[in-house]
Amino acid sequence: MSELVKINLKVNGKNYSAEIEPRLLLLDFLRENLALTGTKSDGGSTSGTCTILLNGVSVKSSYILAVQADGSEIVTIEGIAENNELNHLQQAFWEMFAVQNGYSTPGLIMSLTDLLQRNSHPSEIEIRYWLDGILSRDTGYQNVIAAVQLAAEKMK
Ligand code: FES
CATH class of the missing domain: 3.10.20.30 (Beta-grasp domain)
Structure with missing residues (x-):
């Protein structure tokens, strides 16, 4: 030891x-x-x-x-919600059915939070590029991309 x-x-x-x-x-x-x-x-x-x-x-x-x-x-x-409410990205995941299994979703949310901090309106290509480091084989990435775009709209 x-x-x-x-x-x-x-x-x-x-x-x-x-x-x-x-x-x-x-x-x-x-x-x-x-x-x-x-x-x-x-x-x-x-x-x-x-x-x-x-x-x-x-x-x-x-x-x-x-x-x-x-x-x-x-x-x-655990620290990403705002005032005990889902933040815009979490809410968008919920609305766009982007929530995957309990393993992938937290990593996706944290990684995409960083993306939205750097780029408040990422293009689909930029989102796909960013997702390169996060693997999820449950439902694919289309709904995740839609959720990021919705969150970006809500954050305007
Ligand atoms: S547990 Fe961190 S990348 Fe696999």
Whole structure:
């Protein structure tokens, strides 16, 4: 067992301090230490179900050690709603039947949140390009693209 390392970070607006193993993945820290189980593991694939916002940028939390997130600000799917209401993107997913299984949807929402922060009116091609890092084989991507376009309209 290696020596524990202390980290401090903010997750969904709340400050946390923890002593952890240096090799602990950020994904496992969020799920196991903070019980934020909305961020999913795909069991070793690269599907992006574990996507979160790290200092405002979408990243795969299984690719990052928790110690690397020391001092950063994280938003997970649990922190994305606004005033306890679905935000525009979540609502659009609901309205356009873009919700897929419980594994894919959180990663899609977090990744597409980053896209809409960077580009408030992405074209279909830009959305498709952005989705390259998130795999979902349930219903395809057409309804997801429609949901992003609807969210962009609502956010005008
Ligand atoms: S758990 Fe597979 S990409 Fe993160």
